[in-house]
Amino acid sequence: MNAPLHLFALAGSAPLGQRVAMHLGMPLAAHEEKEFDDGEYVVRAPATVRGGHACVIHSLAGGPGQGSGDRLCRLLFFIGALRDAGAARVTAVLPYVAFARQDTRHQVGDPLTLRYVATLLEAAGADTVLALDVHNLSAFQNAFRCRTEHLDGAALFAAHFAGVAGSDEVCVVAPDGGGIRRAEGLRAALARELGRPVSLAFVEKHRRGRELTGDLMAGDVSGKLAIVFDDIIGTGSTMARAVEASREHGAARVMAAATHAVFAGDAAGTLARAGLDAGAVADTVHDGTRAGPLFTVLDSGALFARAIRALHDEVPLQ
Secondary structure: OOOOEEEEEOOOOHHHHHHHHHHHOOOOOOOEEEEOOOOOEEEEOOHHHOOOEEEEEOOOOOEOOEOHHHHHHHHHHHHHHHHHOOOOEEEEEEOOOOOOOOOOOOOOOOOOHHHHHHHHHHHHOOOEEEEEOOOOHHHHHHHOOOEEEEEOOHHHHHHHHHHHHOOOOEEEEEOOHHHHHHHHHHHHHHHHHHOOOOEEEEEOOEEEOOEEEOOOEEOOOOOOEEEEEEEEEOOOHHHHHHHHHHHHOOOOEEEEEEEEEOOOOOHHHHHHHOOOOEEEEEOOOHHHHHHOOOEEEEOOHHHHHHHHHHHHHOOOOO
């Protein structure tokens, strides 16, 4: 594509944006963000985007002083400003998609917030939405009318755990039935990295409100390195149950892996008390800083950089 590429990262996402820019071999483009005493703010796009392709990196994970809704609103304002400034294409790069877990209506009145987020991004002017390891891929793809591209982080984690597995037999564990496909992706990627078979297991889980139940485990972790893999660690309760189940069924070592390290409350302490040996998370939520000392933070910058380059050059994503 002849139009120039302009790479932006909004406040709170600048460190990840810098890593993506480094892998692309280009600087982040300048823009202006200003807050006012009454709580309002302005995000101003540069006139240089006219006729170009603007990519905006912004994780929607909330934090102190800036919740997920506020971060979404800033992104919407900036996408609109880019369109008003004449950008020919706008790609929203969302390392973490907030509100994505509310994708199914379980009772009358339940909000389908993922669909509402999609509607807002499209209305603001996004042509493409690029995301990594969303909670429910089918729901994500069906929520949008504009183009969506989804990145799979399995290879990122497979490369890491291939280096720590040594000669151990390895089993990838899904913490619930809904995560089996995700765990299978890591199992296959890790088997390719190791050049030997890797097994699969999953833990029974039923949720009723905040209560989690289920005692069964399908698969054999005895004497193996068990890697519990999920898309998000929130409070840590789901992951902790799977860690404890792996211990009870004889795993030699138990590690955790999750793309998005939300780590609400005392999640790190919950996992440590469950008997976790170590773990790995990506840098999509506050650069992985909430995960604590047991976790290695993996750089997703190269993954996003390759996807952005492919989108800009209008070639298929690998």
